[in-house]
Amino acid sequence: MSDEQHTKDNDEQELHDALMREQDEPSNGSSPVPIFILFLFAALCFWGGVYLIQYGGHFHKDAYTFDYNPYAEVAVVQVSLFDRGAKVYNAQCSACHQATGLGIAGAFPPLAGSEWVTNHQESLARILINGLNGPIEVAGKQYNGNMPAFGPNGLNLKPLEIAGVLTYIRQSWGNQASDVTEATMITYMDQYGSRGTPWTAEEVVVDLSAEPVSAAPAAEPVPVEAPAAEPVPADAPTEVAAAH
Numbered sequence: 052m053s054d055e056q057h058t059k060d061n062d063e064q065e066l067h068d069a070l071m072r073e074q075d076e077p078s079n080g081s082s083p084v085p086i087f088i089l090f091l092f093a094a095l096c097f098w099g100g101v102y103l104i105q106y107g108g109h110f111h112k113d114a115y116t117f118d119y120n121p122y123a124e125v126a127v128v129q130v131s132l133f134d135r136g137a138k139v140y141n142a143q144c145s146a147c148h149q150a151t152g153l154g155i156a157g158a159f160p161p162l163a164g165s166e167w168v169t170n171h172q173e174s175l176a177r178i179l180i181n182g183l184n185g186p187i188e189v190a191g192k193q194y195n196g197n198m199p200a201f202g203p204n205g206l207n208l209k210p211l212e213i214a215g216v217l218t219y220i221r222q223s224w225g226n227q228a229s230d231v232t233e234a235t236m237i238t239y240m241d242q243y244g245s246r247g248t249p250w251t252a253e254e255v256v257v258d259l260s261a262e263p264v265s266a267a268p269a270a271e272p273v274p275v276e277a278p279a280a281e282p283v284p285a286d287a288p289t290e291v292a293a294a295h
């Protein structure tokens with residue numbers, strides 16, 4: 052290779068190097084966004100939307116807890132008749148019959164240990180729907196006052212509220228009687244709701260229909276069946292005898 056040729060090659064090489072280094076001259080104006088970036092951006096938005104729908108939990112506040120499951124059924128809080136009744140009792144009855152259910156001697160009869168509370172559901176429903184007045188004997192003592200009506204012609208409690216409070220008084224302070232269901236109270240409300248006068252103690256126990264069957268008192272825990280003890284044969288050797 053001649054010297055001259057070598058120099059020429061070198062020049063060319065340098066020229067190419069320079070060209071490789073140089074960029075376009077900066078100029079004013081906007082250059083279009085490359086189309087593939089646009090596609091990439093659109094795809095990203097689409098993926099983001101799908102992700103939010105799938106995992107966003109409908110923007111519910113609970114969605115930020117780790118174990119949140121957006122597909123879980125919303126649990127409906129079930130308030131038992133008894134718990135509902137306890138609230139109604141404290142708001143509507145305890146002023147007279149007292150939180151203890153013992154009433155006030157000579158003025159307000161007790162509900163604890165009262166046979167009026169634990170006997171026929173229909174008598175009890177009548178007392179609540181229409182009220183009660185005149186002489187009455189409760190747990191061996193005489194009373195003569197006015198029990199207000201809680202039905203449509205009185206303080207207007209809903210059947211569910213009366214069912215709750217009756218269930219509560221039938222299963223508190225040692226009382227043990229069945230639930231009074233909402234369905235039962237709706238039936239009695241239809242029957243007695245339009246009556247305008249309170250009952251007397253004699254009236255309230257006559258012409259009763261068959262008592263509805265409902266759940267046993269919740270207060271009584273269901274006994275857990277103990278495993279039957281191994282029957283011991285009568286002639287089995289005793290511990291002492293076996294030890295020898």
Ligand code: HEC
Pocket residue numbers: 139140143144145146147148158159160161162165166167168175178179183184185186187189194195196197198199201216217220252
């Ligand atoms: C303003 C006071 C007053 C309020 C409030 C009241 N009662 Fe009475 N209650 C009485 C009186 C007085 C009698 C007795 C009526 C009579 O002498 O004939 C009575 C009688 C009763 C009886 C029958 C007798 C007995 O002691 O077992 C029941 C059951 C009863 N009430 C339940 C309730 C319930 C449940 C509530 C709440 C929803 C309530 N009462 C609210 C005053 C009240």
